[in-house]
Amino acid sequence: MIPVTKPFLPPQEEYQNYLNGIWKRQWLTNMGPLASQLEMELKKYLSLKHLLFVTNGTVALQIAIKALDLKGEIITTPFSFVATTSSIVWEGCKPIFVDIDEKSLNIDADKIEDSITENTSAILATHVYGNPCDVEKIEKIAKKHKLKVIYDGAHAFGVKVKDKSIFEYGDISICSLHATKLYHSIEGGLMITNNPELLKKIAFIRNFGISGYDTFSELGINGKNSEFHAAMGLTNLKYVDEIILKRKSLTKRYEENLENFKAYRPLWHKDSENNGAYLPLVLESEELLLKIKTELDKKEIFTRRYFYPSLATALPYLNSTDMPITDDISKKVLCLPLFYDLTEEEVDWICRIILRIQNN
Numbered sequence: 001m002i003p004v005t006k007p008f009l010p011p012q013e014e015y016q017n018y019l020n021g022i023w024k025r026q027w028l029t030n031m032g033p034l035a036s037q038l039e040m041e042l043k044k045y046l047s048l049k050h051l052l053f054v055t056n057g058t059v060a061l062q063i064a065i066k067a068l069d070l071k072g073e074i075i076t077t078p079f080s081f082v083a084t085t086s087s088i089v090w091e092g093c094k095p096i097f098v099d100i101d102e103k104s105l106n107i108d109a110d111k112i113e114d115s116i117t118e119n120t121s122a123i124l125a126t127h128v129y130g131n132p133c134d135v136e137k138i139e140k141i142a143k144k145h146k147l148k149v150i151y152d153g154a155h156a157f158g159v160k161v162k163d164k165s166i167f168e169y170g171d172i173s174i175c176s177l178h179a180t181k182l183y184h185s186i187e188g189g190l191m192i193t194n195n196p197e198l199l200k201k202i203a204f205i206r207n208f209g210i211s212g213y214d215t216f217s218e219l220g221i222n223g224k225n226s227e228f229h230a231a232m233g234l235t236n237l238k239y240v241d242e243i244i245l246k247r248k249s250l251t252k253r254y255e256e257n258l259e260n261f262k263a264y265r266p267l268w269h270k271d272s273e274n275n276g277a278y279l280p281l282v283l284e285s286e287e288l289l290l291k292i293k294t295e296l297d298k299k300e301i302f303t304r305r306y307f308y309p310s311l312a313t314a315l316p317y318l319n320s321t322d323m324p325i326t327d328d329i330s331k332k333v334l335c336l337p338l339f340y341d342l343t344e345e346e347v348d349w350i351c352r353i354i355l356r357i358q359n360n
Helices: 012-025 033-046 057-067 082-090 135-145 196-206 227-237 240-257 286-298 324-332 344-359
Strands: 052-054 073-076 094-097 120-126 148-152 172-176 189-192 210-212 280-283 333-335
Touching: 012 033, 012 227, 033 052, 033 227, 052 057, 052 196, 057 082, 057 120, 057 148, 057 172, 057 189, 057 196, 073 082, 082 094, 082 120, 120 135, 135 148, 227 240, 240 344, 280 286, 280 324, 286 324, 286 333, 286 344, 324 333
Parallel strands: 073 094, 073 120, 120 148, 148 172
Antiparallel strands: 052 189, 172 189, 280 333
Protein backbone atom coordinates (compact mmCIF):
# COMPACT_ATOMS: atom_id res chain seq x y z
CA MET A 1 0.00 0.00 0.00
CA ILE A 2 1.24 3.47 -0.93
CA PRO A 3 -0.53 6.32 0.89
CA VAL A 4 -0.74 9.83 -0.53
CA THR A 5 1.42 10.98 2.38
CA LYS A 6 3.25 9.47 5.32
CA PRO A 7 4.64 11.38 8.32
CA PHE A 8 8.40 11.51 8.70
CA LEU A 9 9.49 9.93 11.97
CA PRO A 10 13.03 10.43 13.33
CA PRO A 11 15.05 7.73 15.09
CA GLN A 12 12.99 6.76 18.12
CA GLU A 13 15.90 7.03 20.53
CA GLU A 14 16.46 10.67 19.59
CA TYR A 15 12.86 11.54 20.44
CA GLN A 16 13.12 9.45 23.60
CA ASN A 17 16.06 11.55 24.80
CA TYR A 18 13.79 14.58 24.87
CA LEU A 19 11.07 12.58 26.62
CA ASN A 20 13.50 11.57 29.35
CA GLY A 21 14.01 15.24 30.13
CA ILE A 22 10.25 15.86 30.21
CA TRP A 23 9.84 13.04 32.74
CA LYS A 24 12.56 14.52 34.96
CA ARG A 25 11.16 18.06 34.85
CA GLN A 26 7.47 17.04 34.91
CA TRP A 27 6.74 20.21 32.93
CA LEU A 28 4.35 18.95 30.28
CA THR A 29 2.77 22.05 28.74
CA ASN A 30 2.26 25.83 29.30
CA MET A 31 5.24 26.86 27.17
CA GLY A 32 7.88 24.72 28.80
CA PRO A 33 11.60 24.79 27.98
CA LEU A 34 11.29 22.61 24.87
CA ALA A 35 8.53 24.76 23.37
CA SER A 36 10.64 27.86 24.00
CA GLN A 37 13.71 26.15 22.55
CA LEU A 38 11.75 25.16 19.44
CA GLU A 39 10.69 28.76 18.89
CA MET A 40 14.29 29.92 19.14
CA GLU A 41 15.63 27.25 16.78
CA LEU A 42 12.89 27.82 14.23
CA LYS A 43 13.53 31.56 14.23
CA LYS A 44 17.17 30.81 13.50
CA TYR A 45 16.43 28.22 10.81
CA LEU A 46 13.87 30.41 9.04
CA SER A 47 15.80 33.67 9.59
CA LEU A 48 12.88 35.33 11.36
CA LYS A 49 12.85 37.90 14.15
CA HIS A 50 9.55 36.83 15.71
CA LEU A 51 7.75 33.48 15.84
CA LEU A 52 5.28 31.75 18.16
CA PHE A 53 4.54 28.03 18.50
CA VAL A 54 0.80 27.35 18.83
CA THR A 55 -1.66 24.46 18.96
CA ASN A 56 -2.23 24.11 15.22
CA GLY A 57 -2.63 26.07 12.01
CA THR A 58 -6.38 26.54 12.43
CA VAL A 59 -6.03 28.10 15.87
CA ALA A 60 -3.25 30.26 14.39
CA LEU A 61 -5.68 31.65 11.79
CA GLN A 62 -8.33 32.33 14.41
CA ILE A 63 -5.86 34.09 16.70
CA ALA A 64 -4.58 36.13 13.75
CA ILE A 65 -8.08 37.40 12.96
CA LYS A 66 -8.69 38.18 16.64
CA ALA A 67 -5.31 39.88 17.14
CA LEU A 68 -5.91 42.20 14.16
CA ASP A 69 -9.39 42.98 15.48
CA LEU A 70 -10.95 42.23 12.11
CA LYS A 71 -14.62 42.84 11.46
CA GLY A 72 -16.95 42.63 8.49
CA GLU A 73 -15.69 41.09 5.26
CA ILE A 74 -12.43 39.26 4.65
CA ILE A 75 -11.41 38.53 1.06
CA THR A 76 -10.11 35.00 0.63
CA THR A 77 -9.67 32.09 -1.75
CA PRO A 78 -12.16 29.27 -2.40
CA PHE A 79 -9.28 26.94 -3.31
CA SER A 80 -7.80 25.98 0.05
CA PHE A 81 -8.36 23.66 2.99
CA VAL A 82 -11.66 24.35 4.74
CA ALA A 83 -9.93 25.82 7.82
CA THR A 84 -8.99 28.93 5.85
CA THR A 85 -12.66 29.80 5.44
CA SER A 86 -14.08 28.30 8.63
CA SER A 87 -11.65 30.35 10.74
CA ILE A 88 -13.13 33.53 9.24
CA VAL A 89 -16.65 32.40 10.07
CA TRP A 90 -15.69 31.26 13.59
CA GLU A 91 -14.43 34.78 14.29
CA GLY A 92 -17.69 36.37 13.21
CA CYS A 93 -16.49 37.71 9.87
CA LYS A 94 -17.81 37.11 6.37
CA PRO A 95 -15.60 35.39 3.78
CA ILE A 96 -15.71 36.98 0.34
CA PHE A 97 -14.34 34.64 -2.29
CA VAL A 98 -12.16 35.80 -5.16
CA ASP A 99 -11.46 33.32 -7.96
CA ILE A 100 -8.01 31.84 -8.50
CA ASP A 101 -5.43 32.19 -11.23
CA GLU A 102 -5.61 29.04 -13.36
CA LYS A 103 -1.82 28.80 -13.68
CA SER A 104 -0.59 29.33 -10.11
CA LEU A 105 -3.86 28.18 -8.43
CA ASN A 106 -3.45 31.02 -5.93
CA ILE A 107 -5.95 33.82 -5.43
CA ASP A 108 -5.94 36.04 -8.52
CA ALA A 109 -4.53 39.34 -7.22
CA ASP A 110 -5.84 41.15 -10.32
CA LYS A 111 -9.42 40.39 -9.21
CA ILE A 112 -9.13 41.39 -5.55
CA GLU A 113 -9.92 45.09 -5.89
CA ASP A 114 -13.24 44.37 -7.60
CA SER A 115 -14.43 42.67 -4.40
CA ILE A 116 -13.35 45.36 -1.94
CA THR A 117 -16.22 47.23 -0.27
CA GLU A 118 -16.56 49.63 2.65
CA ASN A 119 -17.00 46.54 4.86
CA THR A 120 -13.72 44.88 3.81
CA SER A 121 -11.18 44.68 6.63
CA ALA A 122 -8.56 42.23 5.35
CA ILE A 123 -7.24 39.81 2.76
CA LEU A 124 -6.56 36.22 3.83
CA ALA A 125 -4.68 34.45 1.04
CA THR A 126 -3.29 30.92 0.88
CA HIS A 127 0.09 29.97 -0.56
CA VAL A 128 -1.43 26.93 -2.26
CA TYR A 129 0.81 23.84 -2.05
CA GLY A 130 3.47 26.21 -0.68
CA ASN A 131 3.50 28.25 -3.91
CA PRO A 132 3.81 31.96 -2.95
CA CYS A 133 0.97 34.30 -3.81
CA ASP A 134 1.66 37.54 -5.65
CA VAL A 135 2.72 39.06 -2.33
CA GLU A 136 3.97 42.33 -3.81
CA LYS A 137 0.73 43.09 -5.64
CA ILE A 138 -1.37 42.09 -2.61
CA GLU A 139 0.72 44.39 -0.41
CA LYS A 140 0.10 47.33 -2.76
CA ILE A 141 -3.64 46.67 -2.78
CA ALA A 142 -3.73 46.37 1.01
CA LYS A 143 -1.87 49.64 1.51
CA LYS A 144 -4.06 51.46 -1.00
CA HIS A 145 -7.27 50.36 0.72
CA LYS A 146 -5.87 50.25 4.29
CA LEU A 147 -6.49 46.53 4.71
CA LYS A 148 -4.74 43.97 6.87
CA VAL A 149 -3.15 40.90 5.26
CA ILE A 150 -2.98 37.38 6.67
CA TYR A 151 -1.21 34.61 4.79
CA ASP A 152 -2.17 30.99 5.24
CA GLY A 153 1.24 29.41 4.70
CA ALA A 154 0.22 26.00 6.01
CA HIS A 155 2.18 24.32 3.19
CA ALA A 156 5.00 26.82 2.89
CA PHE A 157 7.60 25.80 5.45
CA GLY A 158 11.06 26.81 4.21
CA VAL A 159 9.77 28.72 1.17
CA LYS A 160 11.45 32.00 0.26
CA VAL A 161 10.72 34.84 -2.15
CA LYS A 162 13.84 36.67 -3.32
CA ASP A 163 15.82 35.01 -0.49
CA LYS A 164 13.35 36.31 2.09
CA SER A 165 11.13 33.96 4.13
CA ILE A 166 7.60 33.82 2.78
CA PHE A 167 6.46 34.22 6.39
CA GLU A 168 7.78 37.79 6.52
CA TYR A 169 5.03 39.00 4.20
CA GLY A 170 1.69 40.31 5.43
CA ASP A 171 0.69 41.49 8.88
CA ILE A 172 0.60 37.89 10.13
CA SER A 173 1.62 34.62 8.47
CA ILE A 174 0.78 31.18 9.77
CA CYS A 175 2.19 27.72 9.13
CA SER A 176 0.89 24.26 9.96
CA LEU A 177 3.11 21.68 11.66
CA HIS A 178 0.54 18.91 11.31
CA ALA A 179 1.83 15.36 10.85
CA THR A 180 1.01 15.44 7.12
CA LYS A 181 3.35 18.36 6.49
CA LEU A 182 6.95 17.96 5.29
CA TYR A 183 8.14 19.31 8.66
CA HIS A 184 5.91 18.54 11.62
CA SER A 185 5.54 18.43 15.39
CA ILE A 186 2.70 15.86 15.20
CA GLU A 187 0.20 18.66 15.87
CA GLY A 188 1.26 22.28 15.86
CA GLY A 189 1.33 25.63 14.16
CA LEU A 190 3.41 28.77 13.84
CA MET A 191 2.50 32.45 13.88
CA ILE A 192 4.86 35.04 12.45
CA THR A 193 4.68 38.83 12.44
CA ASN A 194 7.23 41.61 11.98
CA ASN A 195 5.39 43.79 14.51
CA PRO A 196 6.73 43.27 18.08
CA GLU A 197 3.64 44.83 19.69
CA LEU A 198 1.36 42.56 17.67
CA LEU A 199 3.53 39.59 18.67
CA LYS A 200 3.07 40.49 22.32
CA LYS A 201 -0.69 40.68 21.86
CA ILE A 202 -0.74 37.27 20.12
CA ALA A 203 1.31 35.76 22.96
CA PHE A 204 -1.27 36.98 25.48
CA ILE A 205 -4.18 35.68 23.38
CA ARG A 206 -2.44 32.29 23.09
CA ASN A 207 -2.43 32.01 26.89
CA PHE A 208 -6.06 32.87 27.77
CA GLY A 209 -5.35 36.61 27.59
CA ILE A 210 -3.28 36.42 30.78
CA SER A 211 -0.85 39.34 31.02
CA GLY A 212 0.40 38.91 34.58
CA TYR A 213 -0.01 36.87 37.75
CA ASP A 214 -3.55 38.18 38.30
CA THR A 215 -4.21 40.39 35.25
CA PHE A 216 -5.74 39.96 31.81
CA SER A 217 -5.16 42.12 28.74
CA GLU A 218 -7.04 40.32 25.97
CA LEU A 219 -9.87 37.96 25.17
CA GLY A 220 -7.76 34.82 25.04
CA ILE A 221 -7.88 31.17 24.14
CA ASN A 222 -5.81 28.10 24.96
CA GLY A 223 -3.52 28.19 21.94
CA LYS A 224 -0.41 26.75 23.61
CA ASN A 225 1.27 23.49 22.70
CA SER A 226 2.83 20.68 24.74
CA GLU A 227 6.40 19.65 25.45
CA PHE A 228 5.78 16.34 23.67
CA HIS A 229 4.91 18.11 20.43
CA ALA A 230 7.84 20.49 20.83
CA ALA A 231 10.11 17.47 21.33
CA MET A 232 9.04 16.04 17.98
CA GLY A 233 9.55 19.43 16.35
CA LEU A 234 13.07 19.69 17.75
CA THR A 235 13.95 16.14 16.75
CA ASN A 236 12.63 16.58 13.21
CA LEU A 237 14.27 19.96 12.65
CA LYS A 238 17.73 18.42 12.21
CA TYR A 239 16.35 16.34 9.31
CA VAL A 240 14.30 18.99 7.51
CA ASP A 241 16.94 19.85 4.87
CA GLU A 242 17.31 16.16 4.05
CA ILE A 243 13.53 15.75 3.88
CA ILE A 244 13.10 18.68 1.48
CA LEU A 245 15.97 17.49 -0.70
CA LYS A 246 14.44 14.00 -0.98
CA ARG A 247 11.00 15.35 -1.79
CA LYS A 248 12.45 17.63 -4.48
CA SER A 249 14.28 14.67 -5.98
CA LEU A 250 11.07 12.62 -6.10
CA THR A 251 9.23 15.58 -7.62
CA LYS A 252 11.81 15.78 -10.38
CA ARG A 253 11.41 12.03 -10.98
CA TYR A 254 7.66 12.44 -11.37
CA GLU A 255 8.11 15.37 -13.76
CA GLU A 256 10.56 13.46 -15.94
CA ASN A 257 8.32 10.41 -16.12
CA LEU A 258 5.19 12.42 -16.84
CA GLU A 259 6.72 14.87 -19.30
CA ASN A 260 4.30 13.83 -22.05
CA PHE A 261 1.29 13.32 -19.84
CA LYS A 262 -1.83 15.41 -20.49
CA ALA A 263 -1.65 17.50 -17.33
CA TYR A 264 0.18 20.48 -15.93
CA ARG A 265 1.80 21.39 -12.64
CA PRO A 266 0.91 24.73 -11.01
CA LEU A 267 3.16 27.54 -12.22
CA TRP A 268 5.51 28.32 -9.35
CA HIS A 269 6.40 31.88 -8.30
CA LYS A 270 9.28 33.09 -10.49
CA ASP A 271 11.35 34.34 -7.52
CA SER A 272 10.87 31.25 -5.38
CA GLU A 273 11.78 27.57 -5.25
CA ASN A 274 9.39 24.65 -4.78
CA ASN A 275 9.75 23.08 -1.31
CA GLY A 276 8.35 19.71 -2.42
CA ALA A 277 5.35 19.89 -0.12
CA TYR A 278 2.88 18.36 -2.61
CA LEU A 279 2.72 16.81 -6.08
CA PRO A 280 -0.45 18.22 -7.69
CA LEU A 281 -1.44 17.61 -11.29
CA VAL A 282 -4.18 19.49 -13.12
CA LEU A 283 -5.58 16.95 -15.58
CA GLU A 284 -7.32 17.70 -18.86
CA SER A 285 -10.67 16.44 -17.56
CA GLU A 286 -12.43 15.11 -14.48
CA GLU A 287 -13.18 11.95 -16.44
CA LEU A 288 -9.46 11.23 -16.82
CA LEU A 289 -8.90 12.03 -13.14
CA LEU A 290 -11.52 9.52 -12.04
CA LYS A 291 -10.10 6.82 -14.30
CA ILE A 292 -6.61 7.32 -12.87
CA LYS A 293 -7.80 7.52 -9.27
CA THR A 294 -9.93 4.40 -9.63
CA GLU A 295 -7.12 2.37 -11.20
CA LEU A 296 -4.59 3.48 -8.59
CA ASP A 297 -7.06 2.73 -5.79
CA LYS A 298 -7.36 -0.84 -7.06
CA LYS A 299 -3.62 -1.23 -6.59
CA GLU A 300 -3.75 0.42 -3.15
CA ILE A 301 -1.96 3.52 -4.40
CA PHE A 302 -3.83 6.38 -2.81
CA THR A 303 -4.14 9.87 -4.22
CA ARG A 304 -6.08 12.90 -2.97
CA ARG A 305 -8.42 15.35 -4.66
CA TYR A 306 -6.85 18.31 -2.92
CA PHE A 307 -8.65 20.72 -2.92
CA TYR A 308 -12.05 19.36 -3.82
CA PRO A 309 -14.79 20.43 -3.87
CA SER A 310 -14.57 24.21 -4.17
CA LEU A 311 -15.24 25.97 -0.86
CA ALA A 312 -17.42 28.42 -2.79
CA THR A 313 -20.06 25.72 -3.31
CA ALA A 314 -19.46 23.03 -0.67
CA LEU A 315 -20.02 24.71 2.70
CA PRO A 316 -23.52 24.39 4.21
CA TYR A 317 -23.07 27.53 6.32
CA LEU A 318 -22.36 29.80 3.33
CA ASN A 319 -24.33 30.70 0.25
CA SER A 320 -22.98 29.14 -2.93
CA THR A 321 -20.84 31.50 -5.02
CA ASP A 322 -19.99 31.15 -8.71
CA MET A 323 -16.21 30.81 -9.05
CA PRO A 324 -15.75 29.35 -12.56
CA ILE A 325 -11.98 28.80 -12.51
CA THR A 326 -11.95 27.30 -9.02
CA ASP A 327 -14.94 25.10 -9.83
CA ASP A 328 -13.19 23.81 -12.95
CA ILE A 329 -9.73 23.31 -11.42
CA SER A 330 -11.03 21.64 -8.25
CA LYS A 331 -12.64 18.92 -10.34
CA LYS A 332 -9.43 18.20 -12.25
CA VAL A 333 -6.62 18.47 -9.67
CA LEU A 334 -5.12 15.34 -8.14
CA CYS A 335 -2.25 15.05 -5.66
CA LEU A 336 0.00 12.04 -6.13
CA PRO A 337 1.89 10.24 -3.33
CA LEU A 338 4.86 12.22 -2.04
CA PHE A 339 6.71 11.55 1.20
CA TYR A 340 10.23 10.93 2.49
CA ASP A 341 10.07 7.10 2.45
CA LEU A 342 8.69 6.90 -1.08
CA THR A 343 11.19 5.27 -3.46
CA GLU A 344 12.08 6.15 -7.03
CA GLU A 345 10.94 2.68 -8.06
CA GLU A 346 7.51 3.36 -6.58
CA VAL A 347 7.33 6.68 -8.39
CA ASP A 348 8.20 4.91 -11.65
CA TRP A 349 5.47 2.33 -11.01
CA ILE A 350 2.84 5.00 -10.29
CA CYS A 351 3.81 6.87 -13.44
CA ARG A 352 3.66 3.76 -15.62
CA ILE A 353 0.10 3.11 -14.47
CA ILE A 354 -0.92 6.71 -15.16
CA LEU A 355 0.63 6.73 -18.62
CA ARG A 356 -0.95 3.41 -19.50
CA ILE A 357 -4.39 4.79 -18.65
CA GLN A 358 -3.80 7.84 -20.81
CA ASN A 359 -2.71 5.71 -23.77
CA ASN A 360 -5.66 3.31 -23.60
